Amino acid sequence: MILPDSITDKFKGTFPQLLAAIAGTLSCISDGMQYGWTAPVIPKLLADDSPFPVTEYQAEWLETILMLGACCGLPLTMYLVDKIGRKGSLIGSSSTTLVAWIVIAFAPCIEYIYVARFLAGLAGDTAFVAAPMYIAEMADQKIRGFLSSIIYLMMLAGVLLVYCVAPFVPLWVPCIIGIGFNSITLVALPFMPDSPYYLLFKDKPDEARKALQQLRPHGNTEAELKDIAVAIERQKSEKGRPQDxxxxxxxxxxxxxxxxxxxxxxxxxxxxxxxxxxxxxxxxxxxxxxxxxxxxxxxxxxxxxxxxxxxxxxxxxxxxxxxxxxxxxxxxxxxxxxxxxxxxxxxxxxxxxxxxxxxxxxxxxxxxxxxxxxxxxxxxxxxxxxxxxxxxxxxxxxxxxxxxxxxxxxxxxxxxxxxxxxxxxxxxxxxxxxxxxxxxxxxxxxxxxxxxxxxxxxxxxxxxxxxxxxxxxxxxxxxx
The missing domain is CATH 1.20.1250.20 (MFS general substrate transporter like domains)
Incomplete structure (x- = not known):
C-alpha cells in the first residue's frame, strides 16, 4: 500500500504539467521515426522494385544528410529558443518535420528525400533542445525528472514504431503516421501554457502568472512566481556572453x-x-x-x-x-x-x-x-x-x-x-x-x-x- 500512496502523492495536482509535457514531446515520436527510418527503408530503396533508382552510394548519404541538418540547425536553435520561446520553437519544429514527411511521401527521386532528411535533422535538433528546456522550466521538481525523460521515451517509441511498420508496408505509410503525430502536436500545443521562466525572463509577469496558474491549479503560484522572479533577476545580473x-x-x-x-x-x-x-x-x-x-x-x-x-x-x-x-x-x-x-x-x-x-x-x-x-x-x-x-x-x-x-x-x-x-x-x-x-x-x-x-x-x-x-x-x- 505504501508504493501506490507515494506514487499518488507524487503526481497529485500535476495533470496539467503532464498534459503540457506530452503535447510538447509528441512530435518526438515522429523525430524518432526519422532517426530509425533508414534502417528498414534503405534495403527497399536498393531493391529491384524500388519506386525510383537509387545507388548504394546515394543511399549512404541518407543518414549523413540527417546529421548535417542537425549540425546546421544548431545556430538557428540557439536563436529561436530565446527569440520565439520554447513552445514556439516546438511548434516550428513540428511544422518543419510535417513538411519533411510530405516531401518523402511524394518524392519522385532521391534528391527530394535528401532535402526532406535535411529538414528533419534541422527540426529534430530544435525539438531536442527546446523540449527539455520547456519541461524543466514548467515542471514541479518532484516530477521534473520523469517529465524530462518523456522526450526520450517518445523518440524510442518512434524508432520502435518505424522498425515494426516500415519493413512490411509501402514507403508512404510511415509518412502518414509521422504526419499524424505532427498534426496532433500542432493542434494541441498552442493551447498549452508557455514556460513561466521564459515569460518572466522576457518581462511578461502577467502571462507568467497565468501560465503558472494553469500548471499549478492548486499550488501557491504567487510564492513560486516570486521565487522564480528572484532567480531570474539574479541570473540576469550575471553575464550571458558565450565565453562565460x-x-x-x-x-x-x-x-x-x-x-x-x-x-x-x-x-x-x-x-x-x-x-x-x-x-x-x-x-x-x-x-x-x-x-x-x-x-x-x-x-x-x-x-x-x-x-x-x-x-x-x-x-x-x-x-x-x-x-x-x-x-x-x-x-x-x-x-x-x-x-x-x-x-x-x-x-x-x-x-x-x-x-x-x-x-x-x-x-x-x-x-x-x-x-x-x-x-x-x-x-x-x-x-x-x-x-x-x-x-x-x-x-x-x-x-x-x-x-x-x-x-x-x-x-x-x-x-x-x-x-x-x-x-x-x-x-x-x-x-x-x-x-x-x-x-x-x-x-x-x-x-x-x-x-x-x-x-x-x-x-x-x-x-x-x-x-x-x-x-x-x-x-x-x-x-x-
Missing part, C-alpha cells in the same frame, strides 16, 4: 558534465549498435535472426528500460541510474570484446556465440536505463536561464559530433586491428562514466533550478538553507 561558459565556474562545470555525458552516449557504442547490429551478430556467428527482428527486439528492450528509468529517476536520483547503467553496459561490451578477442586468436567459440546476442540485448537495456536517458534530464537542469540556450546547443553539438567520432573509431579500428578493439574502448568509456559520475556530477533530484545553480557554484546546502531561513525570518519580522 568557460569563465564562470558553475557554467564551466555544467558544460564539462554535459560534454562528457553527451560523449558517453555515443562512445558507449549506441550509434555503432543501431547501425551495425546485424553485421556484429553475423561476425560473431550467432544464431541467424532477421535484421528486422533483431532491430525490433533491440529497440523494444531500450524502450522498456527507458520507461523503467523514467519512473525511477525521481525516486532514486540521477547518479545511481548513471552508475548502474555504466557498470552493466560496460560489462556487456566487455563480454563482446572478450568473445571477439578469443575468436581473433583462433579459439572455437562459435558454439557459445549466443553469448554475444545476449550481451547485445543486455547492453540495450543497461544503456537506456541511465547513460541513454539521464543526460537529457540533466542538460535542462544544469545551465542557468541566461546561458541555457547556448549551453544546451553546444551540448547538442557534442552529441552530434561524438556520434560521428564513435562510428569512425569503430570502423577504423575494426579494419586495422580487429572488431574486438573498439569494443574494449567503448567498455572502458562506460566504466569511465561511472568514475566521472562519482567525482563530478551532483544529485539534482528534488532540487529547484535555483538550488542546482548554488550547488554548481560550490555553496553548501547548509549555507543555502541558512540564507533561505534568514529571508523567511525577515519576512516574518515585517508581518504586523
Amino acid at each position: 561558459l568557460l569563465l564562470v565556474k558553475s557554467n564551466r562545470k555544467a558544460l564539462m558534465i554535459m560534454v562528457w555525458l553527451n560523449g558517453s552516449q555515443h562512445m558507449s557504442s549506441i550509434s555503432v549498435m543501431l547501425m551495425n547490429l546485424h553485421s556484429i551478430l553475423e561476425e560473431a556467428g550467432a544464431v541467424h535472426i532477421a535484421s528486422s527482428t533483431a532491430a525490433i527486439i533491440f529497440s523494444a528492450l531500450m524502450f522498456c528500460a527507458a520507461m523503467s528509468a523514467s519512473l525511477a529517476i525521481d525516486n532514486f536520483g540521477r547518479r545511481i541510474l548513471l552508475i548502474t547503467s555504466g557498470i552493466f553496459a560496460g560489462l556487456s561490451l566487455g563480454v563482446i570484446a572478450v568473445y571477439f578477442t578469443l575468436q581473433n586468436w583462433g579459439y572455437e567459440v562459435v558454439q557459445v556465440s549466443w553469448v554475444v546476442a545476449l550481451a547485445v540485448m543486455c547492453y540495450a537495456a543497461a544503456f537506456k536505463f541511465g547513460i541513454g536517458l539521464v543526460p537529457i534530464v540533466l542538460t535542462a537542469e544544469l545551465f542557468p536561464a541566461k546561458m541555457k540556450a547556448i549551453g544546451m546547443t553546444i551540448s547538442d553539438a557534442c552529441y552530434v559530433g561524438f556520434s560521428v567520432i564513435s562510428l569512425q573509431v569503430y570502423h577504423q579500428l575494426k579494419n586495422s586491428f580487429g572488431i574486438h578493439v573498439p569494443f574494449y574502448i567503448f567498455a572502458c568509456w562506460c566504466f569511465g562514466t561511472v568514475v566521472f559520475t562519482l567525482l563530478f556530477i551532483p544529485e539534482t533530484k528534488g532540487k529547484t533550478l535555483e538550488e542546482i545553480q548554488f550547488i554548481l557554484k560550490g555553496e553548501h546546502r547548509t549555507e543555502l538553507e541558512s540564507s533561505q531561513n534568514s529571508s523567511e525570518n525577515n519576512r516574518t519580522d515585517r508581518t504586523p
Whole structure:
C-alpha cells in the first residue's frame, strides 16, 4: 500500500504539467521515426522494385544528410529558443518535420528525400533542445525528472514504431503516421501554457502568472512566481556572453558534465549498435535472426528500460541510474570484446556465440536505463536561464559530433586491428562514466533550478538553507 500512496502523492495536482509535457514531446515520436527510418527503408530503396533508382552510394548519404541538418540547425536553435520561446520553437519544429514527411511521401527521386532528411535533422535538433528546456522550466521538481525523460521515451517509441511498420508496408505509410503525430502536436500545443521562466525572463509577469496558474491549479503560484522572479533577476545580473561558459565556474562545470555525458552516449557504442547490429551478430556467428527482428527486439528492450528509468529517476536520483547503467553496459561490451578477442586468436567459440546476442540485448537495456536517458534530464537542469540556450546547443553539438567520432573509431579500428578493439574502448568509456559520475556530477533530484545553480557554484546546502531561513525570518519580522 505504501508504493501506490507515494506514487499518488507524487503526481497529485500535476495533470496539467503532464498534459503540457506530452503535447510538447509528441512530435518526438515522429523525430524518432526519422532517426530509425533508414534502417528498414534503405534495403527497399536498393531493391529491384524500388519506386525510383537509387545507388548504394546515394543511399549512404541518407543518414549523413540527417546529421548535417542537425549540425546546421544548431545556430538557428540557439536563436529561436530565446527569440520565439520554447513552445514556439516546438511548434516550428513540428511544422518543419510535417513538411519533411510530405516531401518523402511524394518524392519522385532521391534528391527530394535528401532535402526532406535535411529538414528533419534541422527540426529534430530544435525539438531536442527546446523540449527539455520547456519541461524543466514548467515542471514541479518532484516530477521534473520523469517529465524530462518523456522526450526520450517518445523518440524510442518512434524508432520502435518505424522498425515494426516500415519493413512490411509501402514507403508512404510511415509518412502518414509521422504526419499524424505532427498534426496532433500542432493542434494541441498552442493551447498549452508557455514556460513561466521564459515569460518572466522576457518581462511578461502577467502571462507568467497565468501560465503558472494553469500548471499549478492548486499550488501557491504567487510564492513560486516570486521565487522564480528572484532567480531570474539574479541570473540576469550575471553575464550571458558565450565565453562565460568557460569563465564562470558553475557554467564551466555544467558544460564539462554535459560534454562528457553527451560523449558517453555515443562512445558507449549506441550509434555503432543501431547501425551495425546485424553485421556484429553475423561476425560473431550467432544464431541467424532477421535484421528486422533483431532491430525490433533491440529497440523494444531500450524502450522498456527507458520507461523503467523514467519512473525511477525521481525516486532514486540521477547518479545511481548513471552508475548502474555504466557498470552493466560496460560489462556487456566487455563480454563482446572478450568473445571477439578469443575468436581473433583462433579459439572455437562459435558454439557459445549466443553469448554475444545476449550481451547485445543486455547492453540495450543497461544503456537506456541511465547513460541513454539521464543526460537529457540533466542538460535542462544544469545551465542557468541566461546561458541555457547556448549551453544546451553546444551540448547538442557534442552529441552530434561524438556520434560521428564513435562510428569512425569503430570502423577504423575494426579494419586495422580487429572488431574486438573498439569494443574494449567503448567498455572502458562506460566504466569511465561511472568514475566521472562519482567525482563530478551532483544529485539534482528534488532540487529547484535555483538550488542546482548554488550547488554548481560550490555553496553548501547548509549555507543555502541558512540564507533561505534568514529571508523567511525577515519576512516574518515585517508581518504586523
